[in-house]
Amino acid sequence: MQKLQPKQVIPGHYLGERPAGDAAVTFTLNYLQTFEKALQQHKGSAQVIETMKAAYPHLPEESSLDLSAKVNTGEMKW
Numbered sequence: 500m501q502k503l504q505p506k507q508v509i510p511g512h513y514l515g516e517r518p519a520g521d522a523a524v525t526f527t528l529n530y531l532q533t534f535e536k537a538l539q540q541h542k543g544s545a546q547v548i549e550t551m552k553a554a555y556p557h558l559p560e561e562s563s564l565d566l567s568a569k570v571n572t573g574e575m576k577w
Contacts, residue, residue: 500524514559530555534567544568 500508501524510523518526537550547568548561558564569575 512563534571538571542572544572544574547572 501521505521505524507517507519508521508523509517510527513523517523533554534547534551537547537554541547541550544565545568548564551564551568552561566575570577
């Protein structure tokens, strides 16, 4: 998406003010890379969640992170 050089990207499942330009794409890429690294470093969802909250302390909604961490660590089926 970044190669397309969008003037604006409207993120789904986003709370708050809309990011400018392609900032939503950059944020999502960085977030997913951090999440994947946390999954590699920790076996349990609690540690993954703690790592992500430390990296992104101001995100307003936590239920998606909780669900994602539990599913991706195998603690919950999707």
